Amino acid sequence: MFPPPKETLAPMSADFESQPMIKATGFRxxxxxxxxxxxxxxxxxxxxxxxxxxxxxxxNAAHIIVGHDFREYSQAVKLALINGLMTAGVRVVDIGLALSPTAYYAQFACDVPAVAMVTASHNENGWTGVKMGSGRPLTFGAEDMARLRDIVLGGAAKSQAGGTYEIVEDMAAQYKADLTNRAAIAKKLKAVVATGNGTAGIFAPPVLEALGVDVIPLHCELDYTFPHHNPNPEDIGMLHAVRDAVLASGADIGFAFDGDGDRCGVV
Known part of the structure; x- marks a missing residue:
């Protein structure tokens, strides 16, 4: 059982290594x-x-899908979250590196009610977060987040037996197959696909290629330093890069995906 989290703790201290620190404003x-x-x-x-x-x-939803986006620290953050979930007696299904839509798909594919996707979405490096839900297909709303905040910050969480851990290694392949088996593109398209070196770089290009799109990848190699720009379709630098690539290649369209693949800008 953890004590109520502290709002702040001194870094590089024994307390920082052993006590929970959570800033209350992070519960959005x-x-x-x-x-x-x-x-x-x-x-x-x-x-x-x-x-x-x-x-x-x-x-009565203690069975959960958990995944993480591609950032230097996301896997460590996810494993800490999983540790807490299992201590609470939750059955955890870990789908590994994933897009947020893949995690939501996995709820149905694995017949699991809850989800926790570790991602900072389109935020810059240094951010982390969790997108959660307890009953598919819905994710948490204001009342859910308020209840979670009260449990966590009030030190009201309870440990119990029954926690388990399972890894599903092929969820990305399952999701790709589901997307491509149910769709077709009648017109031949040439598309610039930009992912800002984020998670979507290993998912979006092969899915579109499987649908028959001639893909021109732009910054699709995984690199958690995000060397060109933040993977955010609202980032003007990302949109300008896609625009330039579309004009240079003669592509019909350009896609700009955010860090966890649930947002896309179109040029």
Whole structure:
């Protein structure tokens, strides 16, 4: 059982390594988002998992899909969250590196009610967060997030037996097959596909190619330093890069995907 998290802890201290730190403002209306490790530490992420697990038990939904986006620290953050979930007696299904839509798809493919996707979405490096839901196909709204915040920050999370861990290694392939088996593009298209070196770089190009699109990849290699620009279709630098590539290649269209693949800008 964790004590109520601290709002701040001194970095490089024994307390920072052993006590949960969670900034209250990270609990937003529809998801959670923090600067890591300035506003939440790994022990804080464990406490979040324990609190989320407690909430899932309240809703008879203690079975959850968990995935993470491509950032230097996302896997460590996810594993801390999983530790807390399992301590709360939740059955965890880990789909590994994933897009947010892949995690939502996995809820149906694996017949699992809940989801926790570790991602900072389109935010810049240094951010982390979790998109959550306890009953497919819906994700958390304001009341859900308020209840989770109260459990976690109030130190009301409960540990119990029954937590398990399972890895599903081929969820990305399953999702790709589902997308490409049910769709067809009648007109031959040439498309610039930009992902800002984020997670969508290993998913979007092969899916579009399987649909018959002539793909011109732009910054699709995974690189968590995001050397060109942030993977954010609202970033003017990303849109200008896509525009330039479309004009230079004679492409019909350009796609700009965000860091977890649930947002796309079109040129």
């Amino acid at each position: 209306e529809y998801d959670a988002r923090w600067l890591f490790p300035d506003e939440i530490n790994l022990t804080g992420m464990q406490a979040l998992g324990l609190g989320l697990g407690t909430l899932l038990h309240e809703r």
